Amino acid sequence: MMNLPSGWRAPVARWLTGWALLAGSAAAGQAAAPFEDNIAQRTVACTACHGPQGRAGPDGYYPRLAGKPAGYLYNQLLNFRDGRRHYGLMTQLVEPLSDSYLMEIAQYFSSLQVAYPAPVPATASADLLRQGRQLVLQGDAARRVPACVACHGQAMTGVVPAIPGLLGLPRDYLNAQLGAWKTGQRRAHSPDCMKQVVERLNLDELNAVASWLAAQPLPANSKPATTLPAAAPGAVTLTCAGAPANALKARP
Template identity: 60%
Template sequence: MEQRVLPCTACHGKQGRATPEGYFPRIAGKPAGYLYNQLRHFRDGKRRYPPMAYLLSYLSDDYLAEIARHFSELQLPYAAPAPASVGAALLARGEQLVRSGDTARELPACKQCHGARLTGVAPFVPSLLGLSQDYLSSQLGAWRTGQRHASEPDCMAQVARRMALADVQAVAAWLAAQPVPGGGQAAADFTQAPPLDCGSLNVRWPPAGLAERAQ
């Protein structure tokens, strides 16, 4: 599998560690179910990026699951975060939204879904840390404008559409400036039920074919 996924590393960096430019996210160590969902969404057109669609067009669900499991098992060190590029007030707003949410806008705290350490929850919820400000803001913006979609009900789309543009910038800036704790390991489970119904949590993992080969 390491040889078969070399085309992935051309954009996502050696072993999927990401690249300094930050436009291609780290995939090493992300929860396997999350990676599997994203691969299916690129293949099926829910996420639109022609190079990804081209690579995945003819791959089966089971093969995508094998790719996802391969990268999820790569526990590699994270680079130090880049210094914050915005002022203290915007960073404070970003931290507030991440840790506490905003009841006036009906925004749950990011940590309610992405874990207390923001390193994700296995197998379907990704870490929010170790990503660039450009990448984070672009993905929130894509959900906000309907350019990115997830399995229905699409809880991230609901959250992003409640965010002001300044909130998107604030959250992305604060998250990008944080170090990654504990090697980025995702939590094994939610400490409490997520505040929104998310279709991405209801996908079968592992898929039937992958589960049978693991036995």
């Protein structure tokens, strides 16, 4: 693939393959089975990178879409389209799409309930993993860092309508996203609580969180929780905008 940095060649190839399949399926349908204009076929370009049924890509950088809260998926599609998240291939893919179509995509992937892969065994030191566990489950009150479970759910499978789960994600992906928050390459509507959290942690601590989370198995019920966990007495809390209410109502 001409003049592309080596790290971009595989994702670009998958993206082009997805579009080719999406376009080619209609042409093939004229000679064989008729093309079914349904959301599963119209999201082939998504699954070219994110894996069949949105299970996750094979290289650790394309996260799972299946089963995540629809509000979260929708808000992230808006963020890519509107410049709050930066990845050129995603921006090109969603830029021409309407809010209502992005919501349809989000609801489709959210409805898919497929098995998670087993976690990859941790290679980090025991001390680093203990530090990660501490931050995820208890936070750091002295620096006003809330526990991850305070927002992402006690089982860390997310909370509907707009908070994602933290389990079932590769360490490289988690590190990349935490780093993006740290450098301002990823942001949310104000008040941006994730930005506040990562600003209070150093890179080693962020790696500890990612390493511990990536090594955890999914619970038997991997669906997002329906309510936030009750705050423990004296627990650190932050005000988060998340997905604003009007962002969860797709416009035409």
